[in-house]
Amino acid sequence: MAESVLTALTERFGDAILETGTYVGDEIAIVAREQLVAVLTFLRDDPDMAFAMLTDLTVVDYLEQTPRFEVVYQLYSLSKKHRVRLKVHVDEAPEQCWVPTATGLWHAANWAEREAWDLYGVRFEGHPDMRRILMYDEFVGHPLRKDYPQNARQPLLRRPDATPTDDQTTRLLEDSHDRRTSG
């Protein structure tokens, strides 16, 4: 069943499907960014595909590889009961770090894309309401990028005696442990 999805994609979009494959039973297709919306629309609307549900959208950060990011779409068809995973490669450079939005196709894309931007910093061009969703607006950076230190807190508030009086920026970057764990 699902093999036919990959075949249909390759037949219809040719060069826009950069790679297809199967791993532990999951069907995967890598799509060129330029054709992404066309591919997604086809998958949603074609009666043989009928991917009515965007199950999940996330980003993988392959630091030190080019292209660095991979935006991953998990699609599911309720009527045909098949799944496919689409991937789009995205470059790290700020002007290249974007993919077109899928908010016009599924409601689910709205929050999922906001989260992907919030945590990974991949822009979704055309998204109607691009704000941070899990982190706060004052937060600097994108915490799930591999080069964001795990412990770099950006406190909004500290009790005066709990906050070191010296350079707070140093604390943000270097001091990863709170006073209690460091003694």
Next chain:
Amino acid sequence: MVATSHKDATVSGHKDVPGAAPVAHSLADTFEPSGRQAGENRLSPSMEAFAEQARRLPTDEVIINMGPSHPAMHGTVRVVLRIDGETIKDADVQIGYLHRGFEKESENATYNQIFPYVDRLNYVSPMLNNVGYAMAVEKLLGITERIPERAEYIRVIAGELARVCDHLTCIVASLAELGGFTAFFYGIRAREHFWELLEDISGARMTHSYCRIGGVAWDLTEDFIPKCREKITKVRKLIDDTRTLVERNRIFLDRMEGVGTLSGEDAVSYGITGPVLRASGVDYDVRKDKPYSVYDHFDFAIPIADGGDNLARYLVRIEEMEQSMQIIEQAMVQIPPGAVIINDPAIALPAKREVYNSIEGMIAHFKHVMDGLRVPPGEAYSFTEAGNGELGFYIVSDGTGRPFKCRCRPPSFYTTAALRQLIVGANLADVVPIFGGINMIGGECDR
């Protein structure tokens, strides 16, 4: 409404249509010309002037803030509402107050160390999360077929117990928010019964960390099955009592029926799964759709309701609890004897006996704990039916003992995304039952 009073007869003036005219109408109806029914007399001139004045009163839209620490918002969510009178014109749902960095933590933990973090995603049914995560890693390892059958049965039993707890908590917490505190005590008492069972098998009341990759940590206790039967009887009784308390209650019905309606199409487009989707009439349950574990060995039904409103969600959950308990009963009959964890030193911890008595065992144990089990490079998306819907884990491995990426597909996140659509147009007070009905769990939604 039966027109019997003397006053009514004089006001309505229509004797031939008994019951058509209301006995009395509210002040708002009096002010609203359209609220006047045929045959009712006009107001006296002085009242009419006042009513006219009231009609021309300007109403302003007000912005109010529900949450992030609000008694009825039993997750940590902030809903900013633009209301006109009681009607919600627009809403902005803000989540993220419980973002605990699950993915960042799991990138720095070995595969088995992630279990405690997984427990705390959907903290109302941790066992289901355990199972979902373990299955994802097993899929990546390619050992799904090799899991001992007894372990699968134990996972099903424990998971279904957790599902009942999840639905119970959801139902009685939202009932408490509607003012039915008695029902809350009944429901928590029932949940307590199952927590005792889960404590027996895992050692912890709610954050169990009972599953392991390749099976479960240890076997059931000897008296588990008779005890479980006894508890199921008690819980059935308590659920019945809870239902009796509320289901014929006018206030309950008024606040649940027809409130927060969501069409099946929208629900699918929002990526909603689980009871909320099934209450909208869409037949999708991973347990039936793609039976994982040993779910194909049981005879159970997936309840569907087509109202799409709060009451439908409530009824679907109630019925699902019964179905879950039937699954448990069947599983307790069918459960085979045997090992509870895969016999593979590369995946399972060696037995304690070997660890303390042989150098090989000790080295294996040390390597296992320090480096974690090795997962071949690759990626897998595995999904199970958790309390709120499809719980997916997308794991990318780079061949080391720690996942390169461990993404949890949270069902609550997608359900909460639809909250805005559900509450716009509703009354302010409806936010509470709607929010209770979609069962947003902060730990899972924000991770």
Next chain:
Amino acid sequence: MPDHPGYVPTKLQDAINWAQKYSLFTYPFATACCAMEFMATMAGKYDIARFGAEFPRFSPRQADLLLIVGTVTERQGPILRRIYDQMADPKWVIAFGVCASTGGFYQNYTVMPGADQVVPVDVYIPGCPPRPEQVLDGLMTLQRRIQDHRGHSQRELGNTAAFTPHDRRRLPIVPDGTSMTLDEDERMPKDGRVL
């Protein structure tokens, strides 16, 4: 009152302490997993009502015991502080569970290492989540402190209500050229927000 020793005042203080310790009105700042155990503690089997603290007041102005139930994230810090500031004196704070006490096993960019970073805490209840018995023990510990008049958090730590939160937007942006640096146009749009 302790400054004026004498039979009547000290006995009066005892009576006040006794009354206070058995009529703790709680404000549950319930955020996470611990809320499930808090529900269990409130309900029939464990019955926190036996200790006079059963009635959750969901208005901080009517409460005198702030129960911080669950993980406090950095994002919640200002909210927690605001709730604490709204409570009338005398007030006590219990950190319910390890996350509220120390951040627990979440040592990362978003979780605050303990609620005592923003509010003073009287009693820390360990456990992830603590069992109801442990919660009741923590409550009794607090009651003993109240009866002994050992002072509540404000007395020991000074009233810390007046201080300025530092505003992240005024901090310099990370200068080392990593992706943590955000250009002005890459920042989140500020307009279009509801509030």
